[in-house]
Amino acid sequence: MQQEAEKPLSPQEIAERFDVSREQRDEFEEVLESLVREGFIHRSSRGLYGVPEKFNLLRGRVDRNPKGFAFLIPDNPEKEDVFINPDNLNGAMNNDKVLVRFLPHSHGKKDEGEVVKILERANEHIVGVLDSYKRYGFVIPDNQRINTDVFVPQDEFKGADDRDKVVVKITRWPERNRNPEGKIVEVLGKQGESGVDLEALIRQLDLPQEFPGKVVQAAENLSSEIPSEEIERRRDLRDLRLFTIDPEEAKDFDDAVSIEKISDNKLRLGVHIADVSYYVEEDSKIDKEAFKRGTSIYLVDRVIPMLPERLSNDLCSLRPREDRLAMSVFMEYNLEPFELEDYEITESIINSNYRLTYDEARQILEDEDQDIRKEYRDIVSDLELMKELREKLMSGRRLRGTIEFEFPEVKVILDDRGRAVDLQKREHGLPEQMIEVFMIAANRAVAREAYWREEPFIYRVHDNPDPQSIEEFNEFIHNFGYHIKGGESGEIHPGALQELLDEVSGTGAENIIETMMLRSMKKAVYSPVNIGHFGLSLDCYCHFTSPIRRYPDLMVHRIIKEIINQGKLEKERRWQLEDDLPEVADHCSVQERRALDAERDSVDLKRIEYMQQYVGDKFTGIINGVTSFGFFVQLENTAEGLVHVEDLTDDYYQYRDDLQALVGERKKKIYRLGDEVEVRVIKANVEERELDFVLADME
Template sequence: MGKKGPKKIKDKSTKKLKTGLYHIIRKMFEQHPDALLNYKQVCTLLHVHESESRKLVVGLLRELETEGFVRKSGHETYIYSNQIETIEGELELTMRGSGFVTISKKEPDVFIAPHNLGHAIHGDVVRVALNKKGGSRPEGRVIEVVSRERTQFVGTIQMFDKHAFLIPDNTKTGVKIYIPFEKLNKAKNKDKALVKITVWPKSAEFPFGEVIQTLGGNSLHDNEMISILIGQGIPIEFEADVMNEAEQVTLELDPVEVAKRRDFREILTFTIDPADAKDFDDALSIRKLENGHLEIGVHIADVSQYVKPDSAMDKEALRRGNSVYLVDRVIPMLPEQLSNMVCSLRPKEDKFTFSAVFELDENGKMYNEWFGKTVIHSDHRFAYEDAQEILEGAEGPYKEELHILDKIAKIYRKERFKQGALMINSEEIRFKLDENKEPIDVVVKVSKDAHQLIEEFMLLANKRVAMFVGAPQKGKDPVPFVYRIHDKPDPEKIALFGLFLDKFGYSLEFTSPEKAAQSINKLLNDIRLKNEYSIIQQMAIRSMAKATYDTDNIGHYGLAFQYYGHFTSPIRRYADLMVHRILLECLENRPHKYNNALDDICKRISRTERKATEAERESNKYFQVVFVHDKIGEEFDGIVSGLAEFGLFVRMTENACEGMVAMQELPGDRYSFDEKKMTIVGQKTGKTFHFGDSVRVKISEVHPKKRQIDLELVSVAK
């Protein structure tokens, strides 16, 4: 033990010196771009005299040449190269400490080795110098952190003699932070704390920080949710200037503005939302016209009336990108004064809206459409369950109108699938919480007619707005727009999905993306009552590209729409607010303000959407663990939902929670994972485990911090 200590200290010291020298040498060449310098001259200029340090300089000059930062001009003589190839993108770290920088959907990700990360952390937007080496994939080194998404972290304080560190809860998205004693703000050893990075000197291995607050007074659930949010770089509270601006907005409508708008207050209008919703983005109106047709209005909260470009609220909404829905709380994109009150289309209140109004017959044929600013009065608020009961035959308000809308929605839905839309309904697990926010039941959300009614009319509005703005017009330049795009599936991923289906005895036709969609739909419809339905649907989703925001319209494969954007949820998505502003510019024939900024906005809101999705997934996993913590030792039936080299995942049928049977805990044999055959195989017995196998398991242990449920295998169904 005694011999290892000094070497470890020396290695750490060498690494620190190398990092410092790297940045100083770069700066020296940048400041003297015409200088021709060999390693001896560099050492003299930097006052480097020790042989070990001089060797570091030699190695660093060669590294900088490999990166293309300097180039040779004669034997071992270097000059600054302005031909260095750099790219900019978002850094995603792996659990092993290396990273990948995503540039665009058309370019391959750039691999960043751990020693080339510099001071970049997960989620940062970075500038990367591409290495001049050949190879199967591009590699690079981080040369600049362009923007840091996360500056605050939650973790545990670890005290030493003269300083302290914050050890982050999430070692992938966090970083160990050095905290001088004077910046502890009364935090003690092993305290849970929220810490902010204040500075990260280029020569320092760790960033410096200060304790913002200790979290000992919060409940365990609160601390875990805060940790999840901070880990994803999601702000928890609004700054004072944003709140001050929000508080200036009043509920009363300006009569001058009312007079400018199309008035729908005397036309039947209602909302259909989840029972616990507070932010009502959308409402539907319906009336019969004199010609026998129907006028159906899709009315959307007019957030753009109150949130003006470049205001404090607008900047904050862009920073957040979207609202985040955790199991026990909502982190809104806009302050509650707007999201739950001023903009929310609450019943029996006059509200400003931006509307898409359609003249249709009862078969859904469209005769006319109109877009513009309106004022509405919601006559009734339906929960989805209430509307569903009426659609299933119960008596209730506006029964006739609901059935008419349902009939048209079903026609549109059928037509979408006929055109090649994917018939995929991702399952949502919801928790019922008691007054202390403890989970007392699990509910798997099922999409019924009432949900699909709203979905189809929102899709109609989103599609028609995108067509109105984006469709080419003779003699006019294309209008810059925020499209919601979904690329066609990657043939390699589809092929892997095909191999996965082979294990169940199913096959699909993948000769074209269109055939793939039809084939997947038919399969999912055929197996919807079988045990493996949920797993196959999940794998189908994973084999698809992810939908994103972009100014380059490639269409939406999953919906089979050529034009599609997000118009219907501006309270909770910044994309929709941008679409409202651009649509208004088109309607008023005004110049478009956002030409150059839209690409960056699309990249940003696509990033914030991914963060929100990850936070929501992590929150769900945490509450799954909490829900079963008192069920240790109990047995449950389940389905094998995943296979990996470290074990098999099982989704328990009764509670929809997922746990893992570790590979070494599988009884009766020594097992290994066969990645090609997607099975776990016993080395002696040849016994195999497949996706979709019916098993019985026992909960052996739970780990809330790891979001993990440990299972023991009891038996396998014959």
């Protein structure tokens, strides 16, 4: 239908094309109907069939903005996102899988579309606050991307009271101009009670905290003994000096590193990754649960793991002085001129010598703390070599054009009761960068191997920005006296964006330009179609180095194992993967977005909780978001609050989209992204998720 059909086909024409016998006719019609249900082919009003693209349709997922509008994120990563007006969603909700029909262009803007069919619903359960009346109530969703309240009749309250935090199950999906209906299935507690909001976040993910009993039992039944025949068939690296470097709080160690000096001009880097695929067989109970979860989720007070603890913190964790199965990637580098000369991927057995924290590595490499250097004297020389290699790899990234954003990350410190007592910026110094570039190098080598062999695979892809987005970004930075090479045409190389970041580094415009640049770019996703990785400026890339916490990495391990052991995939296996990988990639991308939303929400909640003690106090911050209703200010401790436009009392202010600024009508005073302002905290409400400021000079 994509390549050969010259027109829409009737069922009879398709059946004739495939020589479908009379006995096979019922089965044939079931297959045809299932393809229509899943949106892979489309049936017209006249009963004719074709691929959606031939009918001016596109298949993908709805990414809804809190303001109401949405974008279709196409299944095919080579297709551009499609804007959807709220009036054209036709009952579709955030993350629903849909078919969209293109609408005529409007003023030369981005493609617009209308949802014509909902293929798969994504929000069967919704978490929110009950707003009750005499005979009915509405559940107001916590997730701001679900822009409609859920109607609940009183006999479906399940004992919930007004302002309770609840979980509601949808019983009737929304339609144009009509709310969804539902019934309450769980009451989490009164809004504002300690711990209720984080429990609500977990329910919002629609993931159980506890693993099913059969999954736990299956993990417990796994033997900790490694069979001798398994050891014999692997590369024995137990005598190779290697170690892990992780955050202090880490419990699952899925990567270790080694380095050898082969000659004055050559180093061999080893990246050794826990071989989770040995223990988690495809389609097993553990595997199905891991696929369902897709990723581990790191909330401020807990981890919701992808794998049971028996695997994540025990059998697969590369704990020091314990034999562990691994997948090892060796990369040989010439130092002058610097280049990757060769690489090898092999199954191995290893025994980690040390477990270092990032802080300990920092004390060795940057502070040259003699006590720590003495404690780890066996590996100090290795760390020094790794530091040298890191500098070479970082230089290579710059030459290649990798984009390096410098947004601060925060670590929330909790007391014994789970309340936020401090906000600390996470370090991303030399040790963190060192491990990061080593992991990227291993991921790149594995992706290359699969790509060159032309085998089915899951890539990590990052599409080029929309030309229109780049043009608009270039127009915006002209206000600050900057421009990017190629920005006028919309065609851009990532190196040009990095040059701009270098140019604005340390200036007052740095924050605003970084923020707007990020907004102009697309999101990285998983895909069986390799389109390269724009942000890393790589022609092919994958995720291989975290199989304990990411399902795509686990699938990559399985595929690359088969490739290196057999030379190529068997025909049946290739067919199976070609069928399965699009769904696996799409599901994992969705689960990743959900996890990131939950992690960000959990940090935001605790930021607001932490700021409650500072209501009435003054702080200096940077404007990092401007809207028609006010501007957002980020403080040094990363807390972010809103200054409402109605609290700007010295003038009437109008929003200027071209400047990303609020401009006073009379005095022409401007508040825009990147400006430094002094504010006073006037509200910190965890229940409403609101942190409000006023300008200190307007009180």
